[in-house]
Amino acid sequence: MSEESFSAWLRAQCADEWEAVAGHPFAAAITTGDADMRHYLEQDFLFVDSFTALLGAAVASADSFAARVPYGQFLGQVATAEEKTYFHRALAALGGSTEAAPEPVTAEFRALMDEVRAAQDYPLIVAVLCVAEWSYLSWAERARKPLPETFVHREWIDLHEGPEFRAWVDFLRGELDRLGPVLPDERAAQVLETFRRAVALERRFFDMASR
Numbered sequence: 001m002s003e004e005s006f007s008a009w010l011r012a013q014c015a016d017e018w019e020a021v022a023g024h025p026f027a028a029a030i031t032t033g034d035a036d037m038r039h040y041l042e043q044d045f046l047f048v049d050s051f052t053a054l055l056g057a058a059v060a061s062a063d064s065f066a067a068r069v070p071y072g073q074f075l076g077q078v079a080t081a082e083e084k085t086y087f088h089r090a091l092a093a094l095g096g097s098t099e100a101a102p103e104p105v106t107a108e109f110r111a112l113m114d115e116v117r118a119a120q121d122y123p124l125i126v127a128v129l130c131v132a133e134w135s136y137l138s139w140a141e142r143a144r145k146p147l148p149e150t151f152v153h154r155e156w157i158d159l160h161e162g163p164e165f166r167a168w169v170d171f172l173r174g175e176l177d178r179l180g181p182v183l184p185d186e187r188a189a190q191v192l193e194t195f196r197r198a199v200a201l202e203r204r205f206f207d208m209a210s211r
């Protein structure tokens, strides 16, 4: 590893796959208001359930009070703004269901989140959370103003960019950057493996939504 931060190093190890997520045609179509969001949001509603549980595991497994606080704050937002209001309003407008059967990639993503949550392994938990949030910031910040008029697209972009979301991603990256340098090599390799798995799943999730 060179001078770069641990999080930058992790991303650089899967740079092509990362760009395939950030520049994915489905993500680009969200930014222009052209994406068909129904199936995607039905599946993401299932994703967000495990993601919320993972945030709870981050609160529980973080190694300091200072770190627990941002997780708790974000958990509160996901449980109120994202899950309670956006998903229900968007799926109602699109004629979608909150009880869809999980696609294989959704089940795999949930399994990865459940695996690191059950292990209460803080560095691996941060790796998955960081990929999920940083990769979403990476596509959402490519959106050009004016944002799409349809609330389903516009609010989904708004939820994943802007100063608050950027600060949240900076916090997650900061946690990886704090932990990485003191991890033994085999633990750092485990974090990289988990980071890679999550990036590959993000790409497949957008592939699934494109069909």
Ligand SMILES: Cc1ncc(CN)c(N)n1
Binding pocket: 044, 047, 048, 132, 133, 136, 202, 205
């Ligand atoms: C699949 C996926 N990855 C990430 C995010 C960002 N919260 C999301 N909503 N869905």
